[in-house]
Amino acid sequence: MPARTGEQFLKGLRGRRDVWVDGEKIADVVDHPKLRGAAHALAEVYDLHHAEAATCLAPDPETGEPIPVSHLIPHSREDLTRRHAALRQVAEYSVGLMGRTPDYMNVTYAGFAGRPDEWGAHGNEAGVDRLVAYQKFLRRGDVALTHTIVQPTVDKATGDAPSAGNAHALRKVGDTEHGIVVRGARVLATLAPFTDEIAVYPGAPLPPGSEDYALSFCIPVGTPGLKFLCRDSMSAPDNRFDFPLSGRFDEQDAFVIFDDVEVPRDRLFIDRNLAAYNTVMTSSWQPNIMQQTMIRAWTKLDFAWGLALRMAASINAADPETQRLIGEIWTYAEFTRAAIVAAESEAREWPSGLWTCGVRPLHALRATLPLWFPRVNEILRLIGSHNLLAAPTAAQLGDPDLRPLIDRYLPGAKGMAAEERIRIFRLAWDFAGSALASRNEQYERFYLASSARNLARHLQFTDRSRADRLVQRFLDEEYR
Numbered sequence: 507m508p509a510r511t512g513e514q515f516l517k518g519l520r521g522r523r524d525v526w527v528d529g530e531k532i533a534d535v536v537d538h539p540k541l542r543g544a545a546h547a548l549a550e551v552y553d554l555h556h557a558e559a560a561t562c563l564a565p566d567p568e569t570g571e572p573i574p575v576s577h578l579i580p581h582s583r584e585d586l587t588r589r590h591a592a593l594r595q596v597a598e599y600s601v602g603l604m605g606r607t608p609d610y611m612n613v614t615y616a617g618f619a620g621r622p623d624e625w626g627a628h629g630n631e632a633g634v635d636r637l638v639a640y641q642k643f644l645r646r647g648d649v650a651l652t653h654t655i656v657q658p659t660v661d662k663a664t665g666d667a668p669s670a671g672n673a674h675a676l677r678k679v680g681d682t683e684h685g686i687v688v689r690g691a692r693v694l695a696t697l698a699p700f701t702d703e704i705a706v707y708p709g710a711p712l713p714p715g716s717e718d719y720a721l722s723f724c725i726p727v728g729t730p731g732l733k734f735l736c737r738d739s740m741s742a743p744d745n746r747f748d749f750p751l752s753g754r755f756d757e758q759d760a761f762v763i764f765d766d767v768e769v770p771r772d773r774l775f776i777d778r779n780l781a782a783y784n785t786v787m788t789s790s791w792q793p794n795i796m797q798q799t800m801i802r803a804w805t806k807l808d809f810a811w812g813l814a815l816r817m818a819a820s821i822n823a824a825d826p827e828t829q830r831l832i833g834e835i836w837t838y839a840e841f842t843r844a845a846i847v848a849a850e851s852e853a854r855e856w857p858s859g860l861w862t863c864g865v866r867p868l869h870a871l872r873a874t875l876p877l878w879f880p881r882v883n884e885i886l887r888l889i890g891s892h893n894l895l896a897a898p899t900a901a902q903l904g905d906p907d908l909r910p911l912i913d914r915y916l917p918g919a920k921g922m923a924a925e926e927r928i929r930i931f932r933l934a935w936d937f938a939g940s941a942l943a944s945r946n947e948q949y950e951r952f953y954l955a956s957s958a959r960n961l962a963r964h965l966q967f968t969d970r971s972r973a974d975r976l977v978q979r980f981l982d983e984e985y986r
């Protein structure tokens with residue numbers, strides 16, 4: 507099957523699934539008022555692939571059918587360049603607000619299937635064969651995946667990884683004729699209501715004795731026993747004037763409970779294999795997936811910079827402090843762009859023939875962006891000041907009595923019409939101040955682990971030899 511259309515994607519969402527939002531079990535995720543905005547936005551992402559086929563689609567290596575470029579396993583630097591263009595096209599659709607458009611998981615599984623040497627090590631030959639077959643299924647069906655890799659936090663003193671006896675974390679509890687049974691919970695499946703399948707793969711490494719937790723698999727979201735408890739909806743009514751972003755880009759996040767769920771054997775990629783579990787995420791996953799995440803982040807930062815410029819222009823805020831604040835956002839966007847360029851120019855081949863970006867600049871971004879994004883929101887709110895809240899709604903503008911008064915009292919500087927000024931500030935509030943903006947800030951702080959954690963483990967992803975040599979010279983100098 508070639509790349510799906512938006513209509514085909516929405517049809518796939520109409521099947522059975524146990525999804526709760528705001529205390530309500532949702533029967534139809536496509537048309538429910540709290541979900542329909544994002545469902546239809548994602549359908550537009552699928553249609554975008556066809557509208558921009560030259561950038562977003564490429565022939566499947568085996569069937570020749572056009573499939574999304576994000577499903578392809580990169581085998582050269584040129585493949586990464588082509589993937590960059592496709593990822594950028596998708597990121598621009600939601601100006602980077604949807605972090606987990608399906609390309610995120612397409613890239614992840616292309617990266618996994620591109621490393622059979624790693625997934626098949628430690629006696630996991632059967633697991634890797636199933637994984638490679640699954641990735642073919644994924645790309646040929648253009649299936650949308652959510653994922654959950656983090657164990658629930660109950661007591662931080664016990665560490666990140668569950669050890670034997672942990673009754674909260676997802677684990678294997680039995681074998682069946684056709685597969686295994688799993689029980690427990692995981693956080694936090696973004697996009698869950700809008701996907702066809704859920705992926706479970708390793709997060710933090712596991713200690714000896716925790717084999718039951720060493721699992722990786724993919725199953726349909728409608729599998730009996732799977733329950734998705736979504737966070738409070740931050741989706742606003744679909745009114746492009748009042749809520750240009752939160753009316754359609756609330757991608758949702760769900761706490762996932764596996765209440766004795768059967769996983770068929772052909773969907774099981776790691777089954778109680780601790781060594782495999784602790785290996786597969788340690789090398790090429792990071793630079794592979796971070797090409798997607800950082801192109802998205804760069805897009806969002808460029809958008810924020812553009813918003814800041816428009817806000818300042820609309821009230822003619824030409825003072826040095828405002829210009830300095832806008833320049834600060836620009837530096838974040840430019841550093842992000844430069845790190846992507848550096849990572850792509852340092853691209854490398856792995857033993858299996860998979861190509862990824864270089865990891866070092868991307869890991870530095872991963873550790874720093876969680877600090878930059880909250881600052882960007884702060885800057886937008888500083889520049890916007892009260893103007894962010896003096897921005898009437900479409901209904902107020904449509905009121906024949908109010909409209910002339912709004913036009914008279916709320917124009918922008920240098921002849922800007924009130925309507926244009928209002929649209930700019932409503933857009934900025936939706937980006938930096940709305941309920942969805944608050945969720946998005948939380949996303950940026952944590953979606954690739956906290957800044958604190960990433961800074962602390964920077965030595966895993968770099969080469970300290972030059973830094974050591976520069977210091978050693980002084981320690982070795984003769985003195986008297």
Ligand SMILES: Cc1cc2nc3c(=O)[nH]c(=O)nc-3n(C[C@H](O)[C@H](O)[C@H](O)COP(=O)(O)OP(=O)(O)OC[C@H]3O[C@@H](n4cnc5c(N)ncnc54)[C@H](O)[C@@H]3O)c2cc1C
Binds near residue numbers: 606945
């Ligand atoms: C909006 C959102 C969407 C998400 N989507 C997904 C998803 O789709 N799939 C998925 O699998 N996961 C998802 N996650 C979960 C995400 O992966 C985790 O939130 C992330 O790994 C951080 O988890 P943590 O609580 O362990 O953070 P920590 O790293 O523990 O950070 C929490 C705080 O603890 C402190 N801290 C820092 N380092 C340490 C340390 N070494 N030990 C203890 N405390 C420390 C810091 O002050 C930090 O702010 C999402 C999270 C959010 C917020």
